[in-house]
Amino acid sequence: MTEHATPTLDPSELPPMDRSMRIPALRERLGELGVDALVVSELANVRYLSGFTGSSGMLLVGPHEALFVTDGRYATQSEQELSAAGVEAAIEVSTESPEVAIARAAEGVARLGLEADSVSWSAQRRWSSELHHGELVATTAAVEALRLVKDPTEVARIRCACAIADEALREVAPRLLAAPTEREFALELEAAMMRRGADDLSFDTIVAAGPNGARPHHQPSGRPIAEGDLVVVDFGALVDGYHSDMTRTFTVGEVGPERTAMFDVVAEAQQAGVDAVAAGVPAAEVDLACRELLEDAGFGEAFLHGTGHGVGLDIHEEPRVSSRSTATLRPGHVVTVEPGVYLPEFGGVRIEDTVVVLEDGCERLTLAPKDPDPAAGR
Ligand code: ZN
Numbered sequence: 001m002t003e004h005a006t007p008t009l010d011p012s013e014l015p016p017m018d019r020s021m022r023i024p025a026l027r028e029r030l031g032e033l034g035v036d037a038l039v040v041s042e043l044a045n046v047r048y049l050s051g052f053t054g055s056s057g058m059l060l061v062g063p064h065e066a067l068f069v070t071d072g073r074y075a076t077q078s079e080q081e082l083s084a085a086g087v088e089a090a091i092e093v094s095t096e097s098p099e100v101a102i103a104r105a106a107e108g109v110a111r112l113g114l115e116a117d118s119v120s121w122s123a124q125r126r127w128s129s130e131l132h133h134g135e136l137v138a139t140t141a142a143v144e145a146l147r148l149v150k151d152p153t154e155v156a157r158i159r160c161a162c163a164i165a166d167e168a169l170r171e172v173a174p175r176l177l178a179a180p181t182e183r184e185f186a187l188e189l190e191a192a193m194m195r196r197g198a199d200d201l202s203f204d205t206i207v208a209a210g211p212n213g214a215r216p217h218h219q220p221s222g223r224p225i226a227e228g229d230l231v232v233v234d235f236g237a238l239v240d241g242y243h244s245d246m247t248r249t250f251t252v253g254e255v256g257p258e259r260t261a262m263f264d265v266v267a268e269a270q271q272a273g274v275d276a277v278a279a280g281v282p283a284a285e286v287d288l289a290c291r292e293l294l295e296d297a298g299f300g301e302a303f304l305h306g307t308g309h310g311v312g313l314d315i316h317e318e319p320r321v322s323s324r325s326t327a328t329l330r331p332g333h334v335v336t337v338e339p340g341v342y343l344p345e346f347g348g349v350r351i352e353d354t355v356v357v358l359e360d361g362c363e364r365l366t367l368a369p370k371d372p373d374p375a376a377g378r
C-alpha cells in the first residue's frame with residue numbers, strides 16, 4: 001500500500017481536466033453497443049464527456065460529430081465549460097426542450113441508443129411515439145464503462161475531497177466528547193468541510209450514536225451523544241463533481257469490552273480488505289477478505305451489506321465490492337472498503353476508506369486516523 005503524505009487541500013490548485021478524448025472513446029464503442037448514435041441524458045455522464053456542470057444538457061454522439069443541447073439559462077456557461085474541457089461538439093441553445101432538439105438532429109439515425117438506466121418510462125414513450133421514427137436501442141453502461149477507470153486528474157479531485165474530509169474530522173472529532181446531538185455534530189462536520197472549499201456534501205452525513213449505530217444509514221437525530229456510545233460517522237466532500245466517502249467509528253468514554261471487541265474485529269477486517277485490493281483481484285475477493293474475519297468472530301450475520309462500491313462522479317457507482325460482484329479490479333478504479341457490524345439495540349461499528357487501485361496494491365485516499373478516541377492525535 002502506498003500513501004502520499006501531501007494531497008492538495010485547495011480545490012483551486014487542482015490540475016485542469018482534459019476531456020477531449022472522452023467523446024472519441026465513446027464513439028469507438030457505438031459499434032459494440034449496436035447503435036449508430038447515442039443520446040446521453042444522464043447528467044453525470046454529460047458532465048464526464050463535456051465538462052458541463054448545469055442541470056439541463058444532453059449530448060448526441062454520432063460516428064463523426066457530436067451535438068450538445070442546453071436551454072437559454074446555460075448558453076454562456078456551456079460554451080465556456082465545453083471549450084475549457086477541450087470538447088469538440090456543436091452547441092445548440094434550444095428554446096423548446098433539449099430532448100426535442102436532440103431528436104431533430106437524430107432524425108434519420110437508423111439505430112438510436114438511449115440510456116436505459118436513466119431514461120424514464122414516460123420519456124421512452126415520447127421517444128417511441130413522437131420523437132424518433134427509427135429503431136430505439138436501450139443501452140446500459142455505455143458511458144459508465146468509460147468512467148470506471150479514473151484518470152490522474154479525476155483521482156486528484158477525489159484525493160482533494162478526501163483530504164478536505166480528513167481535515168474537517170480532525171478539527172471537529174474532539175467535540176464528540178462535549179455531548180452534542182447527532183445533528184449538531186453532523187452540522188459542525190459539514191460546516192468544516194464547506195469552509196475548506198468543498199462544493200457540497202458528498203451525501204447526507206450519517207452520525208449514528210449508541211443504539212442508532214445499529215442502522216447503517218441512520219439519519220442524525222436530536223439524541224445527545226453520551227458516555228458509553230459507539231459513534232458511527234460516515235460523510236464526504238464534493239469537489240468539482242467528484243465525491244469522497246469515509247467512515248470512522250468513535251468511542252465516547254468507557255464502552256465496555258464487548259463494544260471494544262466489536263471495534264477491533266471490524267478494524268482488522270477493514271485492514272484485511274484494504275490489503276486485498278490490487279489490480280487483477282476479483283472485487284468479490286476483497287469482500288471475502290473482510291467477511292471471513294467477521295464470520296470467524298461470530299459477526300457474519302451482523303454484517304448487513306456489501307463491502308464497498310466505486311466512487312467518482314456518483315457516490316455509488318461501479319465496480320461494486322460484494323460477494324455477488326463479477327468485477328475484477330483494475331488500476332485507476334476507485335472503490336471503498338467498508339465492513340461493518342450492527343447489533344440491534346446495542347450499536348454498530350463501520351470503518352471505511354476510499355482507495356485507488358494500483359498495479360500492486362492500492363493507495364488509501366482517506367487518511368484520517370482510525371483511533372476510536374475522538375481526542376487522539378488531533
Ligand atoms: Zn460512506
Ligand code: ZN
Nearest residue numbers: 245336338352
Ligand atoms: Zn460508502
